[in-house]
Amino acid sequence: MQNLTKKKVGYVALIGRPNSGKSTFINTLLDEKVSIISARPQTTQKVIKWIYNDENSQIIFFDTPGINENKEGFYEILRENVLSSLKNAEVIVRFIDSSRQYWAEEQEIEEILQNVSAPIIEVYSKVDLVKSPKTDKLNISSQDKTWYSELITQIKNFLKEDFPYYDDDYYTDQDIYTRITEIIREKIFTDFKEEVPYSVYLEVGEIEETPNLLKVQVYLYTETDSQKKIIIWKGAENLTKIGTESRLELQKILGKKIFLSLRVKVMPKWKRNKKLLNKLYN
Ligand SMILES: Nc1nc2c(ncn2[C@@H]2O[C@H](COP(=O)(O)OP(=O)(O)OP(=O)(O)O)[C@@H](O)[C@H]2O)c(=O)[nH]1
Ligand SMILES: [Mg+2]
Incomplete structure (x- = not known):
């Protein structure tokens, strides 16, 4: 049913190196299998839009393919799709995998984000795999959804009040x-x-x-x-x-x-x- 009260509404793009947990975050938050996941990098190969609703917000997330250094052929297309999602987003959530070493891919992402005007929230994913997480960072883990509430609050702070764009029961653009x-x-x-x-x-x-x-x-x-x-x-x-x-x-x-x-x-x-x-x- 279309909700006719105003909420915090807007588009949010997830970006991060392959395998950093973007699609897992989405599935866990939504309690639905929307985006496919695997232990291998570059699992997501298409930008997929999915919609999160709660009592005072409707957040439209873009789950994007992981960014790597390869820019040829197939990877060039994936990359172009990620860049266009970033352009259409009001907020960007950058995933940094806390279980792995910082890598050249992160450098790539930093360069991309330099040309983006939307606010960027950095999250440290897979914190359950880390012995002593950095307490001054925004940490998340798919093992416990309560880790997500601070992130959702921060996203909402950047969104404007508007009538929801989609019906409550519409949660993905995948046919x-x-x-x-x-x-x-x-x-x-x-x-x-x-x-x-x-x-x-x-x-x-x-x-x-x-x-x-x-x-x-x-x-x-x-x-x-x-x-x-x-x-x-x-x-x-x-x-x-x-x-x-x-x-x-x-x-x-x-x-x-x-x-x-x-x-x-x-x-x-x-x-x-x-x-x-x-x-x-x-
Ligand atoms: N322990 C743990 N594992 C996680 C967490 N989040 C994701 N994973 C695992 O990390 C792997 C990659 O997760 P994905 O969600 O596919 O990562 P992605 O960023 O969407 O990857 P691409 O689509 O390749 O860009 C999977 O094996 C997940 O089960 C987490 O919070 N904790
Ligand atoms: Mg993915």
Whole structure:
């Protein structure tokens, strides 16, 4: 339902090096699986908008792909998307991973943030992994949501009073098909090593939907034939595992029975195909 009282409302971009806990923060705060996460860097590859509501605020967050030093092809597009989120944000929350050493990626982020006019809040994530956290910093941890309340308060201080932009029950701009491909991608990130997860892009094919059942064909494109073989594996062992895990999770999220059919194909050099990259990531 549309809320007709004014609240603190606005756009907030999360930025940080890959694997710093941006998507985990979002999922934990929202109590929903919105953004996919994994222990590997560069899990998020699209800016995803999601909406947090409480009694006196509506905060629209942009979960962005982690920034690294690579600026070519595929990474250039990710980077451009992050920069445009920063432009559209009224507040920026910079994630600094307290469990890892400061790294060149942080330097990159500092350079980017020098050209941004919005206020920046710095948070030190994963504080549960640190023996003696810095007490003069804003620390957070996904292990305990009470760590988030100070951050939310600080964000609200920068936002203006306005009528909420979205209905209370609208919490993400991802359509159902993006959610399907994102969940499958998460399983690929969790299950495979090396370059395999980064070599795959997904596309939804044929769809058939009834009130109780959703039948979806998803194509998984790899760069090489050997990656295709790894994804499928003997007796389709790996592919079946990805399919089953994804199906079970999607059924929970979407609240209906899902019939998921996965097919793997090879698309050489897709990561250098500008036209395709623009279609996938813009
Ligand atoms: N112990 C602990 N682990 C965390 C915390 N937050 C995130 N993690 C873990 O850190 C890893 C990376 O988390 P993500 O949320 O995917 O990180 P991200 O910043 O979104 O990463 P990219 O999408 O690659 O930019 C995952 O294995 C999470 O489970 C935290 O507060 N405490
Ligand atoms: Mg992420």
